[in-house]
Amino acid sequence: MKKTYKKTSIISRCASDLFLPLACVFGCYVVLHGSTSPGGGFQGGVLVASAILLVYLGYGGWGVKHSFNEHMLHSSETVAEIMYVVIALVGVFTGLNFCVNFVFAGQQVDTSILMNDAVGYHVMAGITCLLIMMLSVLEDDRDETTKDKEEDAA
Amino acid sequence: MSGTKKVVLALTLVVLLGCGVWAGWRMAGSPPTYNGEDVDLVELYENPSSYDNSSADGAAAIMVNENLEKTAADNVVFSVVFNFRGYDTMGESFILIAAIAGSLVILRKSAHHGKKEEHSHEENV
Structure with missing residues (x-):
């Protein structure tokens, strides 16, 4: 038989299926509207990253391991940081200050919106990576304890 | 550590x-931006x-009164975080990268230990 996820209770699985898209969409909304409303990149990124806990509740460590790539998340964090620094440095190369608005001068549109999105991407990838590591430690502990119990029984 | 490395480190x-x-010398010579007289x-x-x-x-009055002319952002908190204090936000994200890299190192070591124990267990069997 093919190895599938450990059977969790149907209530937590259905709840995670229901709330997972809502959590992702609400987090992206907070990131994208950071320029006009309370919130911003960091808070919205953490909201999106919390979706991994719903995956863990619904499908266990197997689901987390098979739906997220930890190395890609860690490198995309660096990519987001480079995006932030490049967008901020273009202001220096156009003869203005660091982090200054340079494209749409005099309009209600700001280049710091792009920097806000970069920070949101960065926090999203970083906190997801952190949660994956913590959940993997939890899974290891559980495996070891079950093994110990089996050894004791043997 | 080799000699050239030491020289480069000392120069840096x-x-x-x-x-x-x-x-610090320049800032000590410049006039104060905020003396709190009118507050x-x-x-x-x-x-x-x-x-x-x-x-x-002071700087707070500039941020509040000339926000639109300087940054074209309609949210003062947003313009402070990403325009006036952009360096601060950048350092914050670097701190996040450092924290996650550090916890990656620590937690990966424990995962390796678990694998080693598995191997030794198999050898014993």
Whole structure:
């Protein structure tokens, strides 16, 4: 038989299926509207990253391991940081200050919106990576304890 | 550590220290941007809606009064975080990267230990 996820209770699985898209969409909304409303990149990124806990509740460590790539998340964090620094440095190369608005001068549109999105991407990838590591430690502990119990029984 | 590495490290530290000392000397010579003469905290606490902030001085008054001309952002908090204090946000994200890299190192080591124990267990069997 093919190895599938450990059977969790149907209530937590259905709840995670229901709330997972809502959590992702609400987090992206907070990131994208950071320029006009309370919130911003960091808070919205953490909201999106919390979706991994719903995956863990619904499908266990197997689901987390098979739906997220930890190395890609860690490198995309660096990519987001480079995006932030490049967008901020273009202001220096156009003869203005660091982090200054340079494209749409005099309009209600700001280049710091792009920097806000970069920070949101960065926090999203970083906190997801952190949660994956913590959940993997939890899974290891559980495996070891079950093994110990089996050894004791043997 | 080889000799050239030591020389490069010493040169870097000397340059950084020199920049810091020069910046501190320049800042000590410049006039103060904020002396708190026109700020009445009791008045601000009791009647915040009718507080007169037109005569306030310093960087805070610039941020509040000339926000639209300087940054074209309609949210003052947003413009402070990403325009006036952009360096701060950048350092914050670097701190996040460092924290996650550090916890990655620590937690991966424990995962390796678990694998080693598995191997030894198999060998014993």
